[in-house]
Amino acid sequence: MRLIETVEGKARILLPDPSEYERDGRFDPAWSPVFYNPRMIFNRDLSVVVVSSISPKSVLDVMSATGVRGIRYYLESEVRGEIIFNDKNPVATELITKNIASNGVEKARVERSDANSLMHRVKVEYTDLDPFGTPAPFLQAAVSSLRRRGVLGVTATDLSALEGKSRNSCKRKYGAFCNKLSFSKEAGLRLLLAKIAMEASIVEKGIHPLITLYRDYYYRIFVRMEDGAKKADNTLEKIGSLYECESCGYSFMGKGFCDRVCPVCGGSLRSMYPAWIGELADVEFLGKVKELLPRFNYLENFPALFKLIGSLTSEQRYGLYYRLDVLSSKLRRNMPSMEEMIKCLGDATRTHFHLQGIKTSKEFHEVLECIKSSSHG
Ligand SMILES: C[S@@+](CC[C@H](N)C(=O)[O-])C[C@H]1O[C@@H](n2cnc3c(N)ncnc32)[C@H](O)[C@@H]1O
Numbered sequence: 001m002r003l004i005e006t007v008e009g010k011a012r013i014l015l016p017d018p019s020e021y022e023r024d025g026r027f028d029p030a031w032s033p034v035f036y037n038p039r040m041i042f043n044r045d046l047s048v049v050v051v052s053s054i055s056p057k058s059v060l061d062v063m064s065a066t067g068v069r070g071i072r073y074y075l076e077s078e079v080r081g082e083i084i085f086n087d088k089n090p091v092a093t094e095l096i097t098k099n100i101a102s103n104g105v106e107k108a109r110v111e112r113s114d115a116n117s118l119m120h121r122v123k124v125e126y127t128d129l130d131p132f133g134t135p136a137p138f139l140q141a142a143v144s145s146l147r148r149r150g151v152l153g154v155t156a157t158d159l160s161a162l163e164g165k166s167r168n169s170c171k172r173k174y175g176a177f178c179n180k181l182s183f184s185k186e187a188g189l190r191l192l193l194a195k196i197a198m199e200a201s202i203v204e205k206g207i208h209p210l211i212t213l214y215r216d217y218y219y220r221i222f223v224r225m226e227d228g229a230k231k232a233d234n235t236l237e238k239i240g241s242l243y244e245c246e247s248c249g250y251s252f253m254g255k256g257f258c259d260r261v262c263p264v265c266g267g268s269l270r271s272m273y274p275a276w277i278g279e280l281a282d283v284e285f286l287g288k289v290k291e292l293l294p295r296f297n298y299l300e301n302f303p304a305l306f307k308l309i310g311s312l313t314s315e316q317r318y319g320l321y322y323r324l325d326v327l328s329s330k331l332r333r334n335m336p337s338m339e340e341m342i343k344c345l346g347d348a349t350r351t352h353f354h355l356q357g358i359k360t361s362k363e364f365h366e367v368l369e370c371i372k373s374s375s376h377g
């Protein structure tokens with residue numbers, strides 16, 4: 001296996017030379033003996049900043065591949081306690097060992113276990129779960145691996161299941177009743193949060209979302225555990241349903257599940273259940289991340305990180321987003337510009353979930369009126 005070196009953040013990482021694994025001039029990271037995906041650099045950059053804000057005393061990078069995440073947590077998030085690296089693939093663990101040594105990571109431990117088995121054996125302050133596709137089979141063990149008030153970082157790339165495009169897969173992986181809703185990017189994130197909350201509640205923990213987001217083709221979630229049966233019960237109170245009217249486009253969240261009709265027009269409702277209907281982030285924590293961000297101005301993604309944290313902060317005051325393109329077409333109007341809509345509504349913001357998405361505190365009828373008055377032609 002020929003190795004090449006890549007620099008990511010402050011880490012120098014050895015990885016299998018991708019050119020050896022090309023097929024018909026194409027390369028997919030999954031074809032390499034050890035996985036490394038440059039399209040996930042933003043995910044890792046953000047995670048480095050978040051982990052820095054949490055400053056955990058012990059870390060489990062449970063699916064390490066090359067070890068890049070854990071190594072960056074040491075070099076850039078300045079984690080000084082033990083970092084446990086793990087991968088079930090022996091080629092990966094061999095490479096992790098090399099990468100740890102060349103980057104001078106102290107207090108590192110390398111394991112070659114099945115992720116679930118390891119997560120049931122250790123207790124750390126921060127666990128990073130970064131699987132291929134769905135994290136669902138690992139969530140129960142992941143929440144169990146955390147010490148009191150520990151934080152879980154999760155990546156999910158199975159968006160077609162979570163967004164309700166693959167309804168059966170959504171049901172199988174998340175035990176959910178799924179439908180494709182126009183705000184599917186947010187719906188999928190809320191479905192995943194509900195799943196984590198339910199898994200946590202089994203071991204008498206509640207969850208408190210610190211930062212959750214959608215980007216490109218994945219979700220990334222950071223949640224703090226709140227220990228105790230009472231906290232778990234309170235968390236379960238934040239699980240309910242998402243609804244969208246097929247006729248007028250009105251959408252809302254509600255507790256429990258019912259087959260109601262649209263309260264605006266009487267039309268039939270599409271729904272997703274069970275979904276998280278609580279907050280998607282902690283504004284105070286976002287403030288802490290923002291404060292720490294300048295330290296990471298050496299990252300190529302620094303401006304994008306800054307923008308994202310800004311968007312997440314302004315979005316937290318509002319509920320579900322509306323799609324301007326969807327509502328405009330229902331009204332048979334041209335889509336107004338986002339600037340005009342925000343000005344018309346007064347209290348509204350763009351959302352990181354969707355280019356045509358808007359969040360507002362205003363009533364649905366006001367959104368429709370603004371589309372009518374702002375659209376040209
Ligand atoms: C998406 S990659 C991880 C990428 C890495 N975290 C990064 O940021 O570059 C998933 C890794 O998990 C490993 N893996 C998959 N299933 C596993 C399991 N059940 N237990 C342990 N490792 C597993 C794979 O071998 C692969 O290296």
Ligand SMILES: [Zn+2]
Nearest residue numbers: 245248262265
């Ligand atoms: Zn309606």
